[in-house]
Amino acid sequence: MLRGVSCLAAGLLKASYSYTLLSRSVTLSVSPEIGLADEKLRITVQDLTPKQQVTLRAVVVDDQDCLFDSCAHYEADSNGTVDLHRDPSVGGDYTGVLPMGLLWSLSPSIIEKPFRRLEKKSVHESPMVMEILVHKGHMDPKAIPGHLVTKKEIKRLFCAPGVRRIRLREGAVRGSLFLPPGEGSFPGVIDMFGDDGGLVEYRSSLLASRGFAALALPYFSFEDLPPAMTEFHLEYFEEASKFLSQHPKVKGPGVGVIGTGKGADLALSMMTFLPRVVATVSISGCCANTAAKLTYKDVTIPPLAYDLGRVRVSERAVFDVFDALDDPLDPANSQCLIPIEKADGQFMFVVGENDQNWKSSVYAHIAIDRLKRNGKSNYTLLTYPGTGHRIDPPSSPFCMVAIDRVLGVPILGGGEMKTHCQAQEDSWQKIQDFFHLHLR
Structure with a gap:
């Protein structure tokens, strides 16, 4: 009812x-x-x-x-x-x-x-x-x-019987912690989404239903967090990783992070600089910092710039932003790249080859090439033909075009229904297997 x-x-x-x-x-x-x-x-x-x-x-x-x-x-x-x-x-x-x-x-x-x-x-x-x-x-x-x-x-x-939801106001950290039923302990995962902002819980609650202690972590446009993406301080995300890794229901000492879109490049930065983060899943992410500058202690990573002049608008008023983001391999943008080669944990990159929101498949290969050049093999790549930008848990409806909550306009995400939804089914189990393997 x-x-x-x-x-x-x-x-x-x-x-x-x-x-x-x-x-x-x-x-x-x-x-x-x-x-x-x-x-x-x-x-x-x-x-x-x-x-x-x-x-x-x-x-x-x-x-x-x-x-x-x-x-x-x-x-x-x-x-x-x-x-x-x-x-x-x-x-x-x-x-x-x-x-x-x-x-x-x-x-x-x-x-x-x-x-x-x-x-x-x-x-x-x-x-x-x-x-x-x-x-x-x-x-x-x-x-x-x-x-x-x-x-x-x-x-x-979206919550199995017995899953507990705990709303957080822990220091500066905001969000919701979902805990599986039982005594535990459970592998801990921080879950973040893109530039729509706010608190998004449906993936975290499903992860908890599958045996993970999952922290849905907003980072702007929620409660007393900044209303917009003007600057990112990695100390906030460090506090979240410390809270989760020390929770009595979490295995520890390391935790995982899963992020989509902007949440994915934040996940890469967390893996690079935060020792408690030992496994990261980047879904449709970028190899560079985007949207706003990122700071951590004495490190500052500037954002990769957008050029709104490269945005195309269709007759149906759908915005195609595929070419709007600057080229991360341009030498002028070298300071924007996330130095993931410094990380010792495990990466998983999940990308759709028909992502029209931005060039996530290209960005994943740039990140992997960077790891290879530094003698690293700590990565897994899941790449899916015919798949668009927003790769969600299984049975999530296909949405080629969606309203961007910040811009208030429809943005082209790309993909084709059958292949996109099949990718959601395939990647969901592999993501869980990845975290179970590396969060022992």
Whole structure:
């Protein structure tokens, strides 16, 4: 239930949809009906007539009351069954055999403003409530749906039962610490995102659900932290790493860091200068410091500059910032590079080869070349063709274009739905394996 009504009811009231329930004999099975948000679903429809055409839909209302939906066209087999693990979608928002396609293709409804990203904000208070629906015939994805055959509500959890969430005001450190159930101790991981700012918890809560003590660490635009990215002091991040490594539920002595976008180059800097950080995952990051200067004790790393004159704007007013960042290999920018060769811990670089937000694949290879030139082999590279910028945990919907919260404009992220979402599934397990290996 969502604010006293089901997720579907909230969406239907908002959209003024009208359904007609044609049959109660058709069986829709979704497994698990209650499960973690990174789990795969098994969806089958039985007791249809042979070769019957149906449209399957997913509907969810996010924490800001925005309606997201998706649809796909299927045809029952000779026994009247549709199995999404076996049968291809022949139309709708995707085609082909994609068992998780209904979740991967979720996007703002036609009645909503475009380019919003489906993200769970209140990860600990409530699950994400979603409904899977079966409609008669093949309907246009943008048409008002009708002729409802059957439906089922499911719940996607971002915190496993027993996971504890502790809001932090520990010295200067702000954020949320998620602890797995049990006595522990657990490998500790600091989790950071990009230049949208604020507190982002959904990856940390899922990491805790998988056995990590995970600290969701904001670094601007949250509580009494700086409102904008004007300057970064690595002492703040050092305090966070010290707090986590000394927590009684954390194995220690070393901790890991995972970062996306701007959070990724901060993660590289933490690995380089902070001895408590021994394993780092950089997702779609840069090999140089970006956005604002970084200071630590007597060290200052200037930011790699942006040239707004290189930003392109499409006819749909989508901003392409791919070429806006200066070349980190230009000798004039040598002071902006993060000296990762000084680090003794282990790096993992996760990049999409179709990242249109910036050249993360190029930046990863620059970083790796720097390690190699200094006799280092302490790195793993995961590179994914057809994959865009924001590589999230599995089942996160694909979002080629998303509104930037700071700039307030839609930014092109790149990628293609199938390959991008497959990369999310593959990298998620490998990231966990990486941390388990190096945070013993």
